[in-house]
Amino acid sequence: MKQTKTVSELADHLGGVVEGDPDILISGLGTLETAGPEAITFLANPKYAAKVEQTSAGAVLMAPGGERFGHTAILVDNPYLAFAKLLTLFYTSTHEALGIMPGANVSDSAVIAEGTTIYPGACIGKNVKIGSRSVIYPGVAIYENAVIGDDCTLHANSVVRERCRIGNRCILQPGAVIGSDGFGYAPDGNGYYPIPQIGIVILEDDVEIGANSCVDRAAIEVTRIGRGTKLDNLVQVAHNCKIGEQCMIVSQVGISGSTTVGNHVTLAGQVGVAGHITIGDNVLVGGQSGVASSLPGNASYSGSPTIPHKEWLKSSMVFPRLPEIKKTVASLEKRIAELENRLNQISKEN
């Protein structure tokens, strides 16, 4: 995995411009504090600009116009993105195709494309289709008639239930569950009659599902996660939800049934969302908020129930002063009563 590149080669790879010595050899990456002379680092946040002066890094990724303090720099529009791309270049590699390994349980009717690895302990059901170059780790269970796209990674003990469809380049972290039964019951007087959950889940391309997160299958149609959307760990998406494209759903968020979430939405950690509502595009919801009704797009919200984020900040600042306010109101009440008495007295006297 260890390789060495010149600054010039890295600049070509990134579409960046070298300032300084293009021939410096780079064999790794580090932070401004930890990178040594054979490593490249990056400056993304201007507030750390002064740290560039002290860095021992061999080269620095920075935006055009930054002060390089005599260091060699590669100028790129998005230094953070460039750093991520170099991490990929230096530290990752395509998984070697190992085929169906001994100890894997694969149904005879499953169709497994070329370049795929299926580890021991994985179980692939009837009529499952798995695309090219996908990697299925130990303990993964794929139920009958499910479809997995190309270049997917299903980490250990993740589960895809019957008929669900996973797009290309999707990643399931360990323990992720796709297609568990939606939580639907019809009260029958005595208790709850379970409503068969006969729908499916569709993950579009480039979706990532975090460790131990759950996406329930629809009651009769489709629970859908849009292209490029990322779910962090321990997230719950209930049946019939439609999540848009390029959303960031942070850890421990829960989204109730039949809710629609637009594109480019960020739900911060532990947010709860009610069922049967709609969240508009480009919405940002602050951590632990409770979304009880539909939210118009292009705005930020916080609180439980949610209100515009700035208003929530202001009200939250007042919350710790409630005891004082209560006391003040009570004292004002007394002072007013006294004023009224005195004024009545004066009126009478006049």
Place this chain on the structure above:
Amino acid sequence: MKQTKTVSELADHLGGVVEGDPDILISGLGTLETAGPEAITFLANPKYAAKVEQTSAGAVLMAPGGERFGHTAILVDNPYLAFAKLLTLFYTSTHEALGIMPGANVSDSAVIAEGTTIYPGACIGKNVKIGSRSVIYPGVAIYENAVIGDDCTLHANSVVRERCRIGNRCILQPGAVIGSDGFGYAPDGNGYYPIPQIGIVILEDDVEIGANSCVDRAAIEVTRIGRGTKLDNLVQVAHNCKIGEQCMIVSQVGISGSTTVGNHVTLAGQVGVAGHITIGDNVLVGGQSGVASSLPGNASYSGSPTIPHKEWLKSSMVFPRLPEIKKTVASLEKRIAELENRLNQISKEN
């Protein structure tokens, strides 16, 4: 799985009454919007009554007295329940008994009843008992001396630890964990001494546990989930809890140790419940609420800490106006001081 029934046959199945043509052939189900002429739909919520006029469905399930707009109808007391029963009729089937499949690891001392399926990758420990017609999916681990009832479904990678007892017709969604060690430690001055958790979990009949939910074993006795209670995904039930019958515990709820929950209780999503308290029968707790002390039955609560739901609604409406209230109080204070001054002036003058 595909089958066709007459409206008359369906009415018999449901105990309903046909209005219109009893001989229409039905082969599936759909919503008022999506059902075609060979499908049956339902009207449960009167606010959608007008949609019946436009539906293309071959027949409609509705309550007696509804307007059927010339469509054939089956009159039933609970159209939603009837729809669920027809979903079961048309779209589900009993799992074929496949026995102990190759690749399953079953201890010689385990007792497996007839009609059961144990998929490859499942591991069944010593002296485990599994009832008739139960289905054990890949990757399920059942530890020694556990007991599983009849007609259970244990989905992939669910775990039942030693000596725990699962009733009849229970369902574990993928990744559910029954009998993990309770979180109990005795501080010993330096750190925490782990208290052996030697109790068990009992799931009574007809309990369902959602994907990746956890029910901890009791310290020395029993953590119990009552008959017919349903847990959604990612729910935590700590050691020694007693959950009553026919409860609905929605996703991401957490219940702390030694708490007792009555019958017919609904805890909405992300509710947290403190330890060593009691929640009465027929309680409804709103989403994200924090139950810090015992709650009398037959009432609704919200907030953290919880208060009666209606009071919480009212206080929540005031919360966004706190900055304004604070400002008003400050200005009132000034105006009162001014009034007092003026009145003192007048008093002096008189």
Place this chain on the structure above:
Amino acid sequence: MKQTKTVSELADHLGGVVEGDPDILISGLGTLETAGPEAITFLANPKYAAKVEQTSAGAVLMAPGGERFGHTAILVDNPYLAFAKLLTLFYTSTHEALGIMPGANVSDSAVIAEGTTIYPGACIGKNVKIGSRSVIYPGVAIYENAVIGDDCTLHANSVVRERCRIGNRCILQPGAVIGSDGFGYAPDGNGYYPIPQIGIVILEDDVEIGANSCVDRAAIEVTRIGRGTKLDNLVQVAHNCKIGEQCMIVSQVGISGSTTVGNHVTLAGQVGVAGHITIGDNVLVGGQSGVASSLPGNASYSGSPTIPHKEWLKSSMVFPRLPEIKKTVASLEKRIAELENRLNQISKEN
């Protein structure tokens, strides 16, 4: 497992002092209510002191100075800890070493120490090292180059990803995930470019991770859980966090990326912690709180955002009275306006 000891032997084991009959035979443990004459019980909380009178237990663990009501007692400084130690003595046993069992998948290059058990269905990757007397339950997946210490217990379907390091005497409850990819993406204009998460997780000695909890690997360095720290079920620890020693992280807590938590910190259930902040030593955070910024040590906090716990309690008591306060303020406003009018009238008249 069943064994019998005299009170005198138990006192020796605990370093306690017998009052009463040292020869009573004890073969089990129970609560003050449930223990019979062959069982020992304990009194830890003085408020239950009166229950000692009625207990049928053969002996009672209690602190010096307690009233034993004629029962035989073992006096110890910490009766709760002593009880836990006797639970260990009576009810637990070292797991018998079963070696690599048939149906386990162990890479040829893995190094497995003596006295270890690897159950069927477990998968051990290349170059993995597992220490002495560790127990690896069914369905556990350990990725390549991971290291597991001595005397560890990895329960069914837990996962340790590549290169992560687990100390000695660590416990992973079922479904726990160590080393899932951190949630890191660089926006690239269209969507999100995944940042390779090339770091690892280190669990120091005596760490316990609850069922279905997740600890993400660092982006480029280490996510660390300190010695003796216990995580309950369904906890999320994001990438690059440093959690100190002897912390108690209760169920469903979520800690965002790059946050540092001190030693002896307790985070109660469902607490959320923002990223890139620091929580000091000996902090206690109340259930469901939201820690939005760094917290100084040696204090208790609650609320979302957190404030000192006592202030939060007071403000929470006022919250239900907000509608009344709002009403009062409005009425005060009217009364003041009226006073002002009357006073203006008087001034004019004078």
